[in-house]
Amino acid sequence: MPGQKPRWSSRKIIMTIEEFISKSVGEWISMRSGHSLAFKEFENIHSTIHISSLKIDSLEVLGFANENGIAPNTIVSPFKISWKTESDWDISSKNETESSSSLLIPIPFSSTEGEIIRSQGYTEKIIAISKYIFLPDGTLSLSTEYDQAKTEERIWFVSNNVRCRTSVVKTSKSLAILQTSYASEIRKITII
Amino acid sequence: MPGQKPRWSSRKIIMTIEEFISKSVGEWISMRSGHSLAFKEFENIHSTIHISSLKIDSLEVLGFANENGIAPNTIVSPFKISWKTESDWDISSKNETESSSSLLIPIPFSSTEGEIIRSQGYTEKIIAISKYIFLPDGTLSLSTEYDQAKTEERIWFVSNNVRCRTSVVKTSKSLAILQTSYASEIRKITII
Numbered sequence: 001m002p003g004q005k006p007r008w009s010s011r012k013i014i015m016t017i018e019e020f021i022s023k024s025v026g027e028w029i030s031m032r033s034g035h036s037l038a039f040k041e042f043e044n045i046h047s048t049i050h051i052s053s054l055k056i057d058s059l060e061v062l063g064f065a066n067e068n069g070i071a072p073n074t075i076v077s078p079f080k081i082s083w084k085t086e087s088d089w090d091i092s093s094k095n096e097t098e099s100s101s102s103l104l105i106p107i108p109f110s111s112t113e114g115e116i117i118r119s120q121g122y123t124e125k126i127i128a129i130s131k132y133i134f135l136p137d138g139t140l141s142l143s144t145e146y147d148q149a150k151t152e153e154r155i156w157f158v159s160n161n162v163r164c165r166t167s168v169v170k171t172s173k174s175l176a177i178l179q180t181s182y183a184s185e186i187r188k189i190t191i192i
Numbered sequence: 193m194p195g196q197k198p199r200w201s202s203r204k205i206i207m208t209i210e211e212f213i214s215k216s217v218g219e220w221i222s223m224r225s226g227h228s229l230a231f232k233e234f235e236n237i238h239s240t241i242h243i244s245s246l247k248i249d250s251l252e253v254l255g256f257a258n259e260n261g262i263a264p265n266t267i268v269s270p271f272k273i274s275w276k277t278e279s280d281w282d283i284s285s286k287n288e289t290e291s292s293s294s295l296l297i298p299i300p301f302s303s304t305e306g307e308i309i310r311s312q313g314y315t316e317k318i319i320a321i322s323k324y325i326f327l328p329d330g331t332l333s334l335s336t337e338y339d340q341a342k343t344e345e346r347i348w349f350v351s352n353n354v355r356c357r358t359s360v361v362k363t364s365k366s367l368a369i370l371q372t373s374y375a376s377e378i379r380k381i382t383i384i
Contacts, residue, residue: 042223175351
């Protein structure tokens with residue numbers, strides 16, 4: 001009925017980086033669509049993503065922290081992402097399979113903001129530092145500056161078993177938008 | 193550098209429904225990806241979208257308001273969306289072209305929340321009432337309940353000439369997620 005006050009206006013979603021990572025742990029089947037804006041081309045990518053939490057006092061985390069001058073007591077909920085992708089370009093129809101993994105180290109400044117240090121960036125193969133902020137609806141908003149590009153990502157839970165993710169890639173100098181992408185990630189549930 | 197306070201934390205984006213619609217007026221080229229979660233199928237859709245503002249005292253707006261019991265003095269920035277789509281299902285390779293238009297009547301409750309009444313829904317061909325709220329980063333978040341389905345949409349500006357839009361369609365009863373979609377919308381700029 002028009003004019004009725006929406007019920008959802010009072011809905012409060014509280015999310016911290018610990019909760020977000022805890023909800024993200026597991027195996028996900030990802031459908032990702034890349035949009036090349038200049039060429040108006042679609043890329044459809046199927047992939048499998050495995051997210052696992054790590055202990056702060058593990059050799060992997062302490063070693064990475066030590067190499068990069070990160071004080072271990074500033075780290076919260078370190079985790080690892082492994083993925084295997086299969087890409088179908090709709091024009092050339094060639095198939096490419098790629099797999100890789102990345103160590104991620106969150107360093108919160110407050111309950112809603114901080115940084116995530118990655119051992120390997122998605123856009124360039126260097127260590128990447130992302131600034132993050134949580135929106136009031138629980139969306140994790142990430143901004144990452146690389147040498148040549150700047151990416152803006154958003155990740156949010158549609159349900160406990162479905163995450164959505166968008167990204168926008170801009171050039172660092174002109175901030176021209178090169179491409180955007182969107183992924184639906186569905187938790188892989190094993191039925192025994 | 194790790195540990196540095198992010199500059200963007202102080203960034204305030206103020207957006208009202210009037211500003212959002214004013215920024216949206218024009219012709220857009222849309223690339224839309226549909227993800228069918230159950231079948232893991234992609235749908236790639238090219239379309240053209242035309243958004244035009246209407247006057248509150250136009251016959252079209254007043255007629256619609258009168259038929260649906262909407263007081264004209266509650267309406268802000270009514271507008272019209274016309275679109276023409278061309279869909280390519282990656283499995284069947286059949287092409288479908290569809291065009292339609294919809295009248296949209298925003299009724300704000302506050303500077304950040306309200307309702308948008310549509311003369312034609314996207315999911316079902318009935319009048320649809322969407323509840324909207326603006327997130328602090330300027331994203332317009334819309335929730336619409338149809339007879340059989342519930343959709344959640346988000347629309348935001350990446351730049352003045354690029355909008356992004358996501359949608360999630362759930363069944364009304366079980367809230368099972370049927371499909372998600374994502375669109376990159378690029379303003380059509382005519383060079384004379």
